[in-house]
Amino acid sequence: MQWQTIYKKEMLDHWRHFKWIWVPIVFILFAVMDPLTAYFMPIILESAGNVPEGATIDIPTPSVGEAMIMSFNQLNMLGVLIAVVISMGLISRELSTGVYELILSKPVRYSHYMTAKFTAMMTLLSVSIILALITGWYYVTVLFGDLAFTQLLTSAIFYIFYFMLILSIVMVFNSFLTSPGLVAFLSIFTVVVLNAFTSIFDHVITWSPMLISDYIGTYIFSGEIETDLYFSTGIAIIISLLLLWLSIILLKRQEMH
Amino acid sequence: MDDLIIQLILPLVILQLILIIVALIDLRRVEATRGPKWVWILIIIFGNLAGPIIYFIVGRKG
Amino acid sequence: MAIMSANYLTKTFQGHTVVDDLSFKLEPGKCVALLGPNGAGKTTTLRMLAGFIKPSQGNIQFNEEQFAKDIRHYVGYLPQYPVFHNWMTGEEFLIYVGKLAYLSKNEAKTKAHELLDLVRLSDDKQKRIGKYSGGMKQRLGIAQALMHDPQLIILDEPVSSLDPIGRREVLNLIRELKKDATILFSTHILNDAEEVSDDILLLNHGKLLKQGAIQEIHSQQETKTIYLAFQDEPKFIEERLKEFNSVFNIKRENTGFAITVHDVNEARAQLLEVIQSEGWNLTKFEVLSASLEDIFIKAVTE
Ligand SMILES: Nc1ncnc2c1ncn2[C@@H]1O[C@H](COP(=O)(O)OP(=O)(O)O)[C@@H](O)[C@H]1O
Ligand SMILES: [Mg+2]
Numbered sequence: 001m002q003w004q005t006i007y008k009k010e011m012l013d014h015w016r017h018f019k020w021i022w023v024p025i026v027f028i029l030f031a032v033m034d035p036l037t038a039y040f041m042p043i044i045l046e047s048a049g050n051v052p053e054g055a056t057i058d059i060p061t062p063s064v065g066e067a068m069i070m071s072f073n074q075l076n077m078l079g080v081l082i083a084v085v086i087s088m089g090l091i092s093r094e095l096s097t098g099v100y101e102l103i104l105s106k107p108v109r110y111s112h113y114m115t116a117k118f119t120a121m122m123t124l125l126s127v128s129i130i131l132a133l134i135t136g137w138y139y140v141t142v143l144f145g146d147l148a149f150t151q152l153l154t155s156a157i158f159y160i161f162y163f164m165l166i167l168s169i170v171m172v173f174n175s176f177l178t179s180p181g182l183v184a185f186l187s188i189f190t191v192v193v194l195n196a197f198t199s200i201f202d203h204v205i206t207w208s209p210m211l212i213s214d215y216i217g218t219y220i221f222s223g224e225i226e227t228d229l230y231f232s233t234g235i236a237i238i239i240s241l242l243l244l245w246l247s248i249i250l251l252k253r254q255e256m257h
Numbered sequence: 258m259d260d261l262i263i264q265l266i267l268p269l270v271i272l273q274l275i276l277i278i279v280a281l282i283d284l285r286r287v288e289a290t291r292g293p294k295w296v297w298i299l300i301i302i303f304g305n306l307a308g309p310i311i312y313f314i315v316g317r318k319g
Numbered sequence: 320m321a322i323m324s325a326n327y328l329t330k331t332f333q334g335h336t337v338v339d340d341l342s343f344k345l346e347p348g349k350c351v352a353l354l355g356p357n358g359a360g361k362t363t364t365l366r367m368l369a370g371f372i373k374p375s376q377g378n379i380q381f382n383e384e385q386f387a388k389d390i391r392h393y394v395g396y397l398p399q400y401p402v403f404h405n406w407m408t409g410e411e412f413l414i415y416v417g418k419l420a421y422l423s424k425n426e427a428k429t430k431a432h433e434l435l436d437l438v439r440l441s442d443d444k445q446k447r448i449g450k451y452s453g454g455m456k457q458r459l460g461i462a463q464a465l466m467h468d469p470q471l472i473i474l475d476e477p478v479s480s481l482d483p484i485g486r487r488e489v490l491n492l493i494r495e496l497k498k499d500a501t502i503l504f505s506t507h508i509l510n511d512a513e514e515v516s517d518d519i520l521l522l523n524h525g526k527l528l529k530q531g532a533i534q535e536i537h538s539q540q541e542t543k544t545i546y547l548a549f550q551d552e553p554k555f556i557e558e559r560l561k562e563f564n565s566v567f568n569i570k571r572e573n574t575g576f577a578i579t580v581h582d583v584n585e586a587r588a589q590l591l592e593v594i595q596s597e598g599w600n601l602t603k604f605e606v607l608s609a610s611l612e613d614i615f616i617k618a619v620t621e
Contacts, residue, residue: 005418009404016406018279022313025272029306032269085314098402102463105369105396106419107389139265255332255372288449 003112010120019086019124027128030078031136034070038062039143064145065221068152071136072159075129076213080166084187087121087170089180095254096178114248118171125167126160133159151223155216158233162212165236166191168243175247176254209236277301280309289318320383322347322470322501323368323393327377330363330525337363339525340377345471350497352512353505355522356619361505362399364522365475368503369396381470392420395464399475399505401456405449409440409459412448413466420467427466434462438492454485461492472496474504478511490515509615521618528618536614542567543583545590548575548603556599563589575603 014020042059062070091114094100104113130153137152169190173183198210206228215229280301284290290297297316300308321344330338338360345351353361366372368379370390381393403412410431417427435441438458443451451459457477464472477493478486493515496502506512512519512533519536521529529536553559557569560578565586568579580586583606594601 002419002421005415009415013404013406017317018283018313021279022276022309025276026306026310029269029272036265036269082310098398098400099404101366101371101398102401102403102460103416103419105371105391105394105398105464106416106467107391107421108419142261142265 002108003116006108006112006116007120010117011123014120014124023082023086023124024128024131026082027075027079027132028135030074031071031132032139034074035062035067035136035140035143038067038070062144064140064147065217067140067144068137068147068220069217071133071140072155072213072216075132075159079129079132080163080191081188083125083163083166084170084184084191086124087167088174088184088187090117090121090171091174091251092177092180092183096180100254110252111248114171114175114251115244118167118244121167122164125163129160129163130156147220148223151220154225155219158212158216158219158229161233161236161240162209164240165209165243168240168247171247172243172250175250207231207235209233209239212236273306276306276309280312284312284316287317290316291318320347321345322382324380324383325364325368325377326380328364328367328374328379329376330360330367330372331375337525338367338374341522341525341527342377343520343527343530345501345503347470347501348497348499349518350493350502350504350516351518351520352516353503353520353522354507354509354512354615355505356507359507359522360525361507361522362475363525365396365473365503365505368471369394369473371396392467393470395467395469395472397457397460397464397472397474397477400480401460403448403456403459406447408445408447409451409455410435410444412459413463416463417466422467430466430468431462434465437465437495438462452485454481454488457481457485457489458492461489461496465496470501472500472502474502476505476507479506479508486511521615523619529614542579542581542613544607545578545580545583545586546575546603546605546607547578547590547601550600550602553597553599559593559597560590565589577607 039061042061045059091100094103104110133152133156137147137149141147166187170183170187173186177183177186194208195210198205198208202208202211209232212229212232215226215232219225219229281298284294284297284301297312301312302308304311324342324344326342328338328341329336341364353364355361363372367374368390370379379390381390404415407415413431413434414424414427417430418424422430432441432444435444438461440455440458440462443455448456448459457480461474461477464474474493478489481489490511493502493504497515504516516533518532519530520527549556556576557571560566560569560576563586565580565582566578567581570577570579578586578590587606591604
């Protein structure tokens with residue numbers, strides 16, 4: 001009951017602040033941007049007419065798989081960035097303005113407060129990711145050839161768990177910092193460090209959640225789900241839950257000034 | 258070719274327009290912004306895809 | 320029976336003791352003022368009593384239950400600087416807060432409307448809170464504290480930040496509420512305490528200096544003031560009066576003299592005698608009890 005109350009209020013908040021409109025649109029635009037550019041680039045260059053007589057433009061047209069992966073890559077960069085900045089103030093802003101004190105003076109369970117906010121944001125992000133990837137898939141199939149829809153959908157679902165991990169990192173910083181900007185900075189810093197670490201040791205830590213999008217790429221090419229994809233996604237889920245649990249504990253110890 | 262452009266580009270232009278309109282509606286409704294409102298109008302309209310996004314993320318105050 | 324007792328409450332932040340070994344009880348139906356200068360530890364004390372932060376030592380009991388559940392169930396709390404979700408309407412916010420405190424949707428709605436009436440925000444209930452004035456926000460803050468019918472209402476500096484009109488409105492509201500509720504409110508303004516409270520708790524540097532009923536504290540005071548006024552000012556009056564050992568201090572005021580005395584009976588006799596024998600033409604002789612302000616300043620500076 002209390003959990004649903006907070007969840008509904010968060011959804012209303014996202015709606016009143018138009019997040020339900022702009023986040024999906026922005027994700028969709030990110031997802032179609034690169035495949036579209038890749039398709040039209042040779043045509044644009046040709047029509048620009050500054051090609052010397054006799055020279056042939058040789059930009060290889062990407063395959064379906066490559067084009068689809070371009071969509072994922074955009075979301076991997078810009079999508080993650082947007083996800084971090086729209087959730088950087090989820091709790092930290094309430095701590096710094098003082099709304100937190102008013103709300104938490106009611107018998108609100110810290111776990112409800114944290115997980116309802118997390119789930120509402122996760123709902124928004126999941127819907128945006130799915131819509132973006134479906135649109136991306138539509139563009140890619142129209143321009144580059146066939147790709148099974150179920151394959152795309154399966155990839156999207158795995159991909160959502162990568163965002164779940166990102167959001168739980170943001171929640172940890174939210175639970176003890178009062179500056180949204182600092183929360184965003186440290187979250188992105190953490191993701192960058194984890195990525196760097198993974199790419200240095202990628203033969204050792206094949207289960208790193210940072211490799212989820214790589215494994216999705218392999219799956220899109222081969223049509224076969226490797227165990228590494230299951231494994232790294234499982235790890236992402238476990239780490240997310242642990243981080244959520246940690247952020248609840250940190251929040252309980254929060255003593256506002 | 259032309260058909261394809263209309264079929265693929267037009268929806269994106271519409272989405273971009275929706276983004277701009279929603280940002281402008283929000284700008285009208287909101288009590289305070291960081292910096293003057295007219296600057297935000299320019300950013301939203303001429304800032305391409307980034308304009309409305311930047312507005313939604315840092316434009317509103319409080 | 321006390322509805323709440325605080326036992327040996329202590330709060331330490333990074334080695335600094337901000338609240339030091341407070342013990343007191345709150346009787347049902349009383350309106351108690353927690354009085355103290357800025358930084359005395361009022362907010363910290365109230366946050367502990369509201370269940371918002373945990374005491375470093377000591378405990379808080381409601382209804383003398385040894386192992387109480389979450390004390391936030393018993394308490395309605397208005398923070399010193401209440402901040403709301405400004406995008407919500409006043410009505411939405413109250414219903415939200417009510418549901419957080421385990422009211423059903425219908426209960427929350429009914430209660431919200433009742434309280435919006437009480438704090439006279441019914442006409443503005445559909446407005447976004449961002450558009451409310453300071454006084455309106457403070458009244459909404461009091462309403463949200465009452466949503467779950469708490470046994471104890473805790474208000475942290477409810478009038479300090481308001482203009483005179485807002486202040487009057489909120490004080491009247493507190494006077495209304497105290498008819499059937501127990502209220503603990505903090506203030507650094509003595510007039511507020513005197514105006515609406517039955518009892519006071521005087522806090523400074525985290526320590527409880529005085530507690531009790533206002534009248535009791537008045538009558539405990541050993542020094543009192545006698546106010547004298549004359550038609551024309553007698554010569555050498557200050558020198559003459561200083562000779563008495565019962566006179567502690569003489570302060571010249573606009574229309575007469577405020578004389579602080581130790582033993583009021585002895586002083587009254589001596590003063591009247593000298594006035595009589597000198598033939599000073601007295602126009603006013605008044606025994607005043609020390610104001611709460613005197614008590615406050617004395618206790619805080621001691
Ligand atoms: N969360 C905190 N961390 C560290 N110090 C604090 C914290 N909260 C309050 N203090 C300190 O405790 C003292 C008392 O503060 P407070 O309870 O707000 O006093 P009052 O409400 O009487 O003005 C102040 O010196 C303040 O700086
Ligand atoms: Mg205070």
